[in-house]
Amino acid sequence: xxxxxxxxxxLLCVLAALGTAWAATRPREPSAxxxxxxxxxxxxxxxxxTLVPAFEKTSGLRVRVELINARAMETRLQSILLAGQTHAxxxxxxxxxxxxxxxxxAPPERIGLLPLESRLSSNSLERLLPARRxxxxxxxxxFGVPLDVHPVALVYRKDLxxxxxxxxxxxESWDDFAELARQFRGRFPNRFAIELPPASADVLVxxxxxxxxxxxxxxxxxxxxxxxxxxxxxxxxxxxxxxxAAGDASTPGxxxxxxxxxxxxIASILAxxxxxxxxxxxxxxxxxxxxxxPLPKFDLTDAPTSTWGGTMMGIPRASKHLSNAVRxxxxxxxxxxxxxxxxxLGLAIPLANAGTIAxxxxxxxxxxxxxxxxxxxxxxxxxxxxxxxxxxxxELARILRLAVDYADDPQLTSLVAGWLASADVSLAATIRFAxxxx
Numbered sequence: 071x072x073x074x075x076x077x078x079x080x081l082l083c084v085l086a087a088l089g090t091a092w093a094a095t096r097p098r099e100p101s102a103x104x105x106x107x108x109x110x111x112x113x114x115x116x117x118x119x120t121l122v123p124a125f126e127k128t129s130g131l132r133v134r135v136e137l138i139n140a141r142a143m144e145t146r147l148q149s150i151l152l153a154g155q156t157h158a159x160x161x162x163x164x165x166x167x168x169x170x171x172x173x174x175x176a177p178p179e180r181i182g183l184l185p186l187e188s189r190l191s192s193n194s195l196e197r198l199l200p201a202r203r204x205x206x207x208x209x210x211x212x213f214g215v216p217l218d219v220h221p222v223a224l225v226y227r228k229d230l231x232x233x234x235x236x237x238x239x240x241x242e243s244w245d246d247f248a249e250l251a252r253q254f255r256g257r258f259p260n261r262f263a264i265e266l267p268p269a270s271a272d273v274l275v276x277x278x279x280x281x282x283x284x285x286x287x288x289x290x291x292x293x294x295x296x297x298x299x300x301x302x303x304x305x306x307x308x309x310x311x312x313x314x315a316a317g318d319a320s321t322p323g324x325x326x327x328x329x330x331x332x333x334x335x336i337a338s339i340l341a342x343x344x345x346x347x348x349x350x351x352x353x354x355x356x357x358x359x360x361x362x363x364p365l366p367k368f369d370l371t372d373a374p375t376s377t378w379g380g381t382m383m384g385i386p387r388a389s390k391h392l393s394n395a396v397r398x399x400x401x402x403x404x405x406x407x408x409x410x411x412x413x414x415l416g417l418a419i420p421l422a423n424a425g426t427i428a429x430x431x432x433x434x435x436x437x438x439x440x441x442x443x444x445x446x447x448x449x450x451x452x453x454x455x456x457x458x459x460x461x462x463x464x465e466l467a468r469i470l471r472l473a474v475d476y477a478d479d480p481q482l483t484s485l486v487a488g489w490l491a492s493a494d495v496s497l498a499a500t501i502r503f504a505x506x507x508x
Contacts, residue, residue, distance in 0.1 A: 102134035104391055104398055107147070107160040109140035110381070113217075117402060120411050125401045131394060136160070144169045147386075151182035156388040161395040162402070165214065167205065167380035171457040178209030184385040185211035189396045194404045201452040204288075206382045214382030215403045218343070221446035222276055222376040225346060225436070226338035227331060228361040234258060238338065239363055239432035244277075247366045248309050251316035254337060265327060265339040266310040266317030268474040271467040273340055276376040277302050281368055284454040285462035290501070292462060294494040300487040302368065303466070303473050307486075312477030328353045331360075340365070342378035343443045349436070360436030364446065375446040377453050413440070458501050465493040 106122075108114050114137040122133045138146070144165070150158050151173075165173065173183060187195070190212075198212070199219060206214035226238055234257045241247040251263035266273060275285070281302065283293050293299060310317045320327035320336055325348060330336040332353060341349075349356055364374035383403045385395045402408055434442045469489045476482055 101132070103131040104133045104161040104394060106133060106135045106398070106402070107138055107143055107163040108135060109138060109143050109164060109166065111137060113164065113381075116411055121402050121405075121408055124407060125398060129394070129397065131398075133398065140166055140169070144172060147182075148172060151386070151388075154388075156390065159386045159388055161389045161391050162383060162385055162399050164217065164381055164383050167382070167453065167455055168460070170206065170214070170382065171455050171459060174208050174213070175457050178211050181208065181211075181213060182387055183213040184387045184389070184392065184395075185213060186215065186385070186396075186399075187212045189392075190215070190400065190404075194400050197404050199448065199450070201377075201450050202380070205380065205453050205455065206384075214384040215399060217381045217383055217403055218379075219447040219450050220342040220344060220377045220379050221443050221450050222340050222342045222365065222378050223346075223362045223439070223443060223446060224338055224365055225341040225349070225360055225362050225439075227334060227359055228433075229359045230254075230258070230261065230334055230337045241366045244305065244366045244368050248305070248316070251309065252314055255316040258334075258337075261334055261337055262316060262318040263337050264309070264317040265320050265330070265336045266306065267319035268307075268310045269319070269467065269471050271463050271470055272378070274303065274306050274466060274470055275463060276340055276378055277306065277368070279451045279453060280365060280372050280376040282372070282451060284452070284459075285466065286454065286456045286458045288454050288456070290456060290458065292458075292494050292497055294462065294465065294490045294497065295487075297487070298368075299466075300483055300490055303470055303486045303490070304483040305368075307470065307473035307477045307482065310477070311474035315477070325352055328356070332356055340376075340378075343440075344379065346439055346443065357436040360439075361433045362436060362439045362442050363433035373449050373451045375449055375451075377450045380453065458497065461500060462497055465497055469493060 106117065108117065114135050117135045122135060125131070126133055143163070147160075147163060147165075174181060176182075178185075194215075198216065202216035202219055203212060206212060206216060224238065231238055231254065234254050236250050236254055236257075238247065238250060241250055247264075254263040255261070278285070278293075278299060281298050283296055283298055283302075285293055287293065308314065318336070320330045320339070327336065327339060328349065331339065331349075332355075339345075346362070349360070365376060367374065383399055385392065385399060389395050469486065472489060473482065473486050476485055479485060
């Protein structure tokens, strides 16, 4: 049956009226004195179930935690800040490391987040590891409190490496590990020694950070022509491609790397603390077969770890409740209760000083990994994220795909250096264009 124009309009009016009536009778969210925006469900649950009730009890303030998709949150927050709609701002907000450059693009005095260095207690400031504090700073001002450190370790199926009669802990260098990985592949042709995605730069970026290389420096300088970049890309490509490949990507899809670990298709992975927490949560049966060790090094001066991801907690500068927002931020991120709660849930490595990893402690069983990660935390290299970092990483991923295709070429390092030099010129032009005033 087809409705005429008049009946269609009438039906729409009825539906609109019903919608209005439903909205009017729908239970409203309780009003709140302070609002927190988060993008991670695990964080939302932690705050709602444990930390917020404790804060409300001691402060007498009501707190509402809103869970928002990360990309939607970034767009929404940036729009509110640009429009000056202070009534719509949260009082505390979490931001992921990949998005912070959008908010740090402006000069320090015009950044929409509150400088925190003079607002935090001395005890809170002492908890901020220098490598992470710098990530969330600009112009000498700290705009965010790091919620995590995300140290990276090599996690491997000890039972499989034992079966191959090979011991990764004997590898001081990445070259040593590559040779061992190829021996492993020779003994198990249907298994890969390590997860190395040939079309993604995530693991490659971790290796570069381990060497102290950020693709774009805090001053905006590109590192694509740094010889260490070409050397690392060529090393990675030879291990992930060509006749002597010993690494491969894990099966595409969320958490499918766990299936690859369980099935033995992949025998080792680079895993940040949050990734190991996924193993604990979704594949606890693997823990007794896993061991965890520091990363091999390219050079003696390299860090024994790297970092992957990160989240900060900040306060919009225009919040109408700054003093209470600071109290809430410290409680959620830096209080003893917060640190203990995160530790119990395995959400992230706390920022509190926990010593450093000693090289003689080469590996620990999977079930002892939390304290191992915690000891690695103080040696995490500094991570710099700028508006151009994402562009540089895209260029790096493109060149990596090329390098994997040319993995058997004896002149691979020179080829990579040439590709990187061309990419550097293109990247510089893009950055200049982006900085040009309209």
